[in-house]
Amino acid sequence: MIKKLVLLSVVILSIFFLYVRNSDTYQLKIWSIIPSNSLMVFEVKDPLSGWEKFSNELNENEFEHLKKIVNRELKDFNKFLNNKLDVLSNDNELIISLSKTSNKNFDLLFSTYKNKLDFNFVIEKLRDSLSFEVSSRIFNSHKIYEFLDGENLFSAVILGDVISVSKNSLLIEDAIRTSNNKDLQFRYVNNQLFNQVMVKNDLGNIFINFLELSKSFQDHKHLFNNLPDKTFLDFKQKENIFYLSGFSSNSKKNLNDSILIDDDMVKVIPKNSIYFTNSVLSHKINKDVIEYGRFSFKSSYSNLNHEIIVFDIVKNDFFELSINDFKDDKIVEIQNKIISEVLDSLKYKNEKIFIYKGKKYYYISSNYNSMTEFEEIYSSNNFWRKDLKFSRFLTNINKDQNTTILINFSELSKNYSFLGNSILKEIDLISIQLSSVNNKFYTTINFNTNSNSIEIENDNNLTFKARNKLISKPYVYFSHVDNSPQVITQDENNIIYHLDKELNKVWEDSIDSKIISKPIIIDYYNNRKKQILFATKNKIYCYDRLGNILPGFPIKNPSKSGQIDDINIIDYDKSKRYRISLSSGNKAFLIDKYGKLLEGWNPLIMEDLLVEAPKHFRVGGKDYILLSLENGDIFLKNRKGSNYSGFPIKVENKLYEKIFVDLGQNIRNTSLVALDELGKTYVIGINGRISKENQMFRRSKNSKFKLLTDPLERNYVKLSVDNDVIYLREKTINFKNNNGFTYQFYSLGGGKSFLAITDPKEKLSYFLDMNLEPKFKNILNEKEVSFINSKNISYIYTTFNKTLSVIEIKN
Template identity: 35%
Template sequence: MKTRIVFFILILLISFYFFNHFKFSKSSNDLWDLIPSKSSIILELEEPITQYNKMFESSIIKNSAFEIKNHFEEFNFFLNNNLESFLKDNKLIISYFKISNFRLEPMYVTYKRTLDLDFIFRKMKENGYDISERKFNNQIIYEFKKGENNYTLCSIENMIIFSNNSLLVEDAIRTKSNTNLKFRKNESDLFSQVKIIKDIGNLYINESDIFNLLNIESKNKFLNYTQSIFPEKSFFDIKFEDQLLRLNGFSSTLTKSFYKDKSRYDSIIEILPFNTISYLNINSVNEINFFQLNKKNQIESFSNNYELEIGRALIENRKSNKYEEITILKRKPSINYNITDSLLYDGIYKLDDQKINTLIDLENISYKSEKFFIKKDNFIIISDQINTLIDIRDDIEKNKFWIKKLDISKFRNEMNKTHNISFIINFSKFSKQDNSELNLVSSQMSLIDNKLYLSSNLSDKEVNNVQYSNENIVKEFSAKNNITLKPNVIFSHLDNKPEVITQDERNNIYHLSNELNLIWSDSIEKINSNIYSIDYYKNNKKQILFSSKNNIYSYDRKGNPLTGFPIKNPSESNIEHLNVIDYDRSKRYRLITAHKNGDIYFLDKSGRKLEGWAPMKMEEQLVQEPLHARVRGKDYIIILLKNGSLYLKNRRGSNYPGFPIKTNNDFSNKIKIKISNSPTSSEIHLLSDNGTISKVNFNGKVISQTDLYRPEKNSKFKMIEDATGKSNFIFSYDDNYIYSDDKKLFYDNTNNLEFQYYDLSKNIKYFVITDKKFKKTVFLDQNLNFKLNAIDSENKISIMDYDNSLNIYKSINNILSMIEIKK
């Protein structure tokens, strides 16, 4: 009996031991034990696959956080495409580490569960990876390498760590054995917040330099000051609603003590200037809190004269494209300020109060710049630039305010109505991440128990930023000087959206984004060629290439000249025409220059002269750049001289049989090429100045010649091709008239005119005439009937054709704009 009792007690003790050992093991193996305190951003997913799929339903995340998707796909590849089943009912923490100013690298931590590492190793070997192992702090680290692809894995108890960067895995191993290194221990107050159950995930931010993390260009005082106000450490729940991404949470406990406060309504946002691009509002019911939030020394009796509210904004100067700071204060209406305000002229006042000057200055420096202000109701708008205030005043008189923009109004309605701190930024104006779909980003904060309650919204770029005007101008850009080059539309390699290249009269070139924001500018020579898009480095990133009379230029999208550019003119004679040929779409480009003396050079893309074209000497100037056509794998170089000689040459510069053809007519019209299945059926169409249409096939046979009816003795003929090459339009003109069939249109002087032709969808065709003298562009059909209202423009235009609208890019004086016309 005693033996049985002893045995039973022994069984109980053993059971108790294993129960407690299991319980201890399970509780001690927490994923957070592997997360280092130096993590910059941490994403916690309790239901990884469900939350990940929800996350990427948002176009904001889908287009702006594509690296997250890439990282998931790498993890999935490593798990032999079993990520979904592996993470089902599992938990995942992704910890991002700041490797450099604008680069974050992830580390994945999850429970191992039934993961068969031996199977993974076999699959990685089958995929050509070299596998090695090493010990670090008594843990085995596995490294997988194949060319530039590196993966690192470590299994600790029932958890696994995965990263591309082995140093991050080592950090996690160190953290497991050292409590002082753990994020959760050092930031314990962030874990005391109530988590929302049905959110997308939990986000922890442990980084003061938040603008770097967002890839925002923060090299100005305003954004640096704003960043200093943000809490360094914060927790967010993530939710997605419609086109908004919402983040709600708390900061860690603030280092300074604040009095009990109350969030308030923002009254300043209603009067912000139309060209505002970023805005910070701080308000409080407590004067000490107000100055602490502003990180400024308290001004005695400030609240006697002013409300405890300040607005700081960054606005875009329309004339210089620079960003300028303004400050707005709200005065108490009971005081007569006319006695103390120093009027300079025409509603511009000088700010004499040096204490207010100290509050306004973003940097605590001894030198205080002279400041001025204008009045709007009880508000004063302060700047150190009088011209800025004059522009703002003009907008106020026209009732043009930031809040009246459609996207701003809609975004504001989604924000909290009250706060102590509110910040809104037009993300696209500052982001270095050009392919981001983010439009507006806001962050609002309210003081609660010496923490900041945080609420952030992120909106999609799909919300149109419509500006209202009589001409329905949707977008606008102001150059430094009058624009002389048409808006050349190119398409970004980032999102395939249209962007614009143009130039002003002082030869400043501008590259503008889809929103007509300046990407870069440079001072060069006058452009005399088309703007070509190339992929010089064969990496699916586009660059532009063009010429002046002395050089060939090429820039990447950031405005950096490509290596070896500009290429100097290979001839002593000016470059008159340029073409870029990609013979077999291999991106081994050939650059063709045609010169005033008739010389033609072929260069490789680095500028080296090619055999047979160094130079090819012609007896006359060319009408246009040499063209390239390919028929049945054979390359043809087509050259038309002003004396009517037509050449067809091979790559080496030798004539094809049947060429040259002498037409004995003068030519100024560009040729049209009709490519077909064979040289016999492929044609070159030519129109001489006197109206003779010739069709020549690639075998050198003149298929037909037709003389057009000349309406007047001195009239000349013009053939213009649709921008897409779809079709062409032929008309005639003399000094004062344009003729099409039996119709004519009068002009004072046709020498002032520029002609274009657009053959658009839904059988819409426009004959476009721009009068450079009177700065007007008209849209006609082929019978010279007016089809659209005339617009103000002095250069050729560009048209983008969409299903329900036309976007027309135009320029007049120093303004380039895009207008939208509904179909």
């Protein structure tokens, strides 16, 4: 009998437990499914009307991508809900939480009360439609629905009265786990944040987890050291400035709550700064409170960033620096124990300490080049406050705060690929400020859009604006009339432009596709007048200087099974009876200037892809035609296509770089220079013998090797390029390289050679001499540059969007 009573009690208790559990789940509050490790949480009442209010208050050109994307997502979500989005939104609230789901991925979880929405009815409608594939699975006793719409996968779950949707099913699983464990719930863990006074009729509330967020910004983690772990913020918008303000939770960090910082320090940060922080720290030995500034700015001579620490001269007299330390030179290298300890506490590397003394502040860096470039900025007063948009932004931030952080977000985001989406690219400047109030920190975050960014053009002498975006470099040649520079370029609609020395348009014409070769200057009629020859993937064109296409042109691609990859011109004995060589995959062709295929080359079929079109040179009264293949085979052939003695030869690794012909006065002094993909150089004689081999330094398996030839093909250099270093003739420079970069070499004679490196994403070109020291300042530019030097003046031809420009630099 006792056993039966015990068993009955267990059954009743089990039923009661299940009832309570199911009852709790049914009455689940929306905040009970938001994970505590969320990086950001955005809460908004009546989301549809809130979005309408927000978007209507924005100017037409502000956050264009945001408006476009949200409106598209709302349309898709409405379709997903079978046009019931208004039913779901009215008198409801929406919580959007951002979580990190992998090293480089962040995903959103959308949660709301299901309201009057009949979710089962929606699912049945979706099953009946052809738009979605509907499936389900069980996770922790809850049914997860998955909806596939082409490439888009939505996952959803209903927990009590709450519906959660995400494009990442891991977040749906996380929401289920969170609903069953208070210790995982954002509101329960951060209860102090919810005790703040929340403003009504604003755009919503934002909760930011700076502690978790900092883990994704390893290179700038020191910025977060000045911030509380977490904060709650109201969200408002006025004109194109967005205001977030509220109180932060208690933090374990020793934040500045003692003194108000010097607002003047912001006035001396460079125009091209990435961030600026202004706060205080306590010196661990003598307990002095030290105010400091810290900023990073982009170099004008490379693609590196410089970081500088700033201290007030008067307030920090305990540094024990003497005015005599700065007698001979404004920049001095010192050894100072106190300064070294302070820099250590700021997590600032200081193997060496260089100081520049300004009127009011000491500027400190561990890099001498950083100091010299800052001194140049300081002397020319090229400060950020002089930028109109930044100056306007400063008027909207608070004065006399305990901590201020200013971020040039459009620049900072370039360091982190996960910030590269189109919405975040619309953010320009961010300010974060802390003010100590009753043992808490009142946090203010402002940001603006870059929709109205003021475009600053280079100080150009001449410009030309094309109809459409330019897609080719400016090709420069010299007129046969007056020897003045002329320019050929092309836009994205395949319009060719010929410009005169003043960049006035001489003519334009529409062709079939993009130019794939550099324009070659020929004298087609042998009358000392120049014509321009170039190729697209389908045709070969030739124009005179007035824009008339020559008879017989365009010549169609002779290859029946591939496109034209490259062309070269051959003039055997300077008779102007030109031959045109071209490559198409593994086929080599020679045609005369009328387009007729030549015997032995119609086509010459090779075993692998050609690196370039057949190249001609003449030495010792003989004509040589050079062919190189990606598999490492190198051929020297005669006019008929037969191999010379000793050829072909094969190098050890694959070939991707064009071979340099080191042309001498005779066969003995002439050689071929080849560089294979693993950095091995081969000097090859005309007799087919390798006279010299040399292995370039290979820092890693990712090292890339380049053989760069100057435009006149009289000289060359070899580069080794890693992700973050360039090697040239035993010289190195830290330089962040990318696969899309282009590298050019210009040899001016007399040792005046230099490299031009163009980053099309950043739209900048960098110029380095042969010691890898800066030659010119960085120039706004997208494609490869062209360069001429005349009477000690350099002229650099650049492109940016629709504009072609000439920049004049006095040497």
